[in-house]
Amino acid sequence: MNKKIIFVACDTSNINEVKKIIRNTKTSKLKIVPKFGLQFFYSKGGRKFLENFKNEFWLDLKINDIPKTSFSAIDSLKDLKNCKYLTVHASGGLEMLRAVKKRAKKTNKNLKILGVTILTSLNNESLKRIGYTKNVRQIVLKQASLIKKSGCDGIVCSAHEAKDVRKKFKNLFIVTPGIRLPNDKSNDQSRIMTPLNAFKNNVSGIVMGRSITKNDIKKNIKKLINHLSQ
Numbered sequence: 001m002n003k004k005i006i007f008v009a010c011d012t013s014n015i016n017e018v019k020k021i022i023r024n025t026k027t028s029k030l031k032i033v034p035k036f037g038l039q040f041f042y043s044k045g046g047r048k049f050l051e052n053f054k055n056e057f058w059l060d061l062k063i064n065d066i067p068k069t070s071f072s073a074i075d076s077l078k079d080l081k082n083c084k085y086l087t088v089h090a091s092g093g094l095e096m097l098r099a100v101k102k103r104a105k106k107t108n109k110n111l112k113i114l115g116v117t118i119l120t121s122l123n124n125e126s127l128k129r130i131g132y133t134k135n136v137r138q139i140v141l142k143q144a145s146l147i148k149k150s151g152c153d154g155i156v157c158s159a160h161e162a163k164d165v166r167k168k169f170k171n172l173f174i175v176t177p178g179i180r181l182p183n184d185k186s187n188d189q190s191r192i193m194t195p196l197n198a199f200k201n202n203v204s205g206i207v208m209g210r211s212i213t214k215n216d217i218k219k220n221i222k223k224l225i226n227h228l229s230q
Contacts (some may be wrong), residue, residue, distance in 0.1 A: 005205030055189035120178030
């Protein structure tokens with residue numbers, strides 16, 4: 001099995017729980033990269049933990065503000081030397097995306113900027129309520145073009161749109177959240193898929209949370225490895 005990138009969502013404010021997740025997801029058969037979101041980053045001691053973290057990680061902040069503020073936010077993260085991935089909302093616009101990428105080149109040459117498209121908790125009906133007139137697929141493809149034009153390194157979209165994005169952008173780094181092992185509950189996600197089917201859609205990496213981090217983590221990792229070996 002080629003090593004596939006699995007981003008494991010450390011969705012907790014408990015540092016000991018994070019250490020447990022990192023310790024129990026170690027395997028030689030997959031490339032495991034921890035993903036830290038707002039819950040951990042905003043928690044007491046969370047940011048300090050990441051400042052001293054020795055391995056690469058994904059900081060999933062989903063930056064979305066005016067270009068100058070977003071540009072300045074990158075400066076505030078420059079001490080996080082092992083942060084390899086950082087998210088920004090594509091809905092922030094072309095100039096914001098460009099500003100973030102431009103500053104990232106100066107502060108951390110290894111940092112990949114990933115543009116977040118439509119969240120996997122949303123569906124076409126959700127978008128109508130917000131005020132969008134186009135469907136998920138149309139919006140994601142439009143945002144993918146924006147992300148590519150901005151010079152950002154990759155895109156975050158559901159596995160359902162990933163196939164179309166890959167057809168249009170052969171070399172774009174594509175990460176897909178909303179991934180569940182077979183028979184797992186969808187919880188608050190709408191557009192979900194299994195890991196195997198996601199990789200069949202030619203994605204670069206997948207994000208997994210509760211399917212891995214709930215109950216027996218080591219057992220869940222074994223289930224994932226067996227599932228991907230089919």
